[in-house]
Amino acid sequence: MTVTSVHDPSHREALWELEDAFERGDLVSLFGRCTVSYEGRAASDLGAGDRLLVLKPDGAALVHTDEGRQPVNWQPPGSEHHAAVREGRLRVRSTRSNPDETLTVRFSDVHQLSAMAVTGGRDLDLHGSEEDLRTRILERPDLVEAGFEPRETERPSSAGPMDVFGVDADGTPVVVELKRRRVGPDAVGQLARYVRALREELGIEDTEEDEYSDRDAPAVRGVLVAPSVTDRAAERLADRGFDHVALDPTPEE
Secondary structure, eight states: OOEEEEESOOHHHHHHHHHHHHHHTOEEEEEEEEEEEEESSSEEEEEEEEEEEEEOTTSOEEEEOSSSSSOSEEEOTTOEEEEEEETTEEEEEEEEETTEEEEEEEEEEEEEEEEEOOOTTOOOOOOSOHHHHHHHHHHOGGGTOTTOEEEEEEEOOTTOOEEEEEEOTTOOEEEEEEOSSOBOHHHHHHHHHHHHHHHHHHTOOOOOSSTTOOTTOOSOEEEEEESOBOHHHHHHHHHHTOEEEEOOSSOOO
């Protein structure tokens, strides 16, 4: 199991670790001094105290104190985790829309942050890098799909450089995002931003109200290449009409 653990990180350091962990689909735990608030069918607040926050890749969030085995507050699977630094504190939110509920934990101090790769009970051995993954695709474009033709790597866009830009067998532009390990929904959001940026560059009108919903938008495809994705990431890929190609950075021997 791959484990990342940091002691007494700054809020910015904790934010960077959380963003990476959310993208990978890791199981995350944070321990520190925090306040807790809940908004939804009811409202509740907990004052400052030392608590353990557990964020699961299925969307569940649990807040524990040093007493008892039940969480003092929680969100069910299917929620979405977000992190930010606001007003000198690390803010972690777990939200869901049906019903509309938000659990917000604000840390004044983070004493410990750990992120662990979860692979459904299977051991995950990572070999190679995203550059290895790019090399595999450039040497064998058919690994993406039959007829795929790479045109450019690190192609600039208003959303940042695209890992691989190419066209499919019909000549449709394709944005390929590369990840060397299991990823979560944040990777899908990143791919969506590249696709949107390319549409704007090509003058293709994007009428979508939801920045994450691309099912009806025309003429630019998105492909996420990664060994595996979380269930929530798979749902978002389907919602946007994007494809996932399961590919490791290096071929098995």
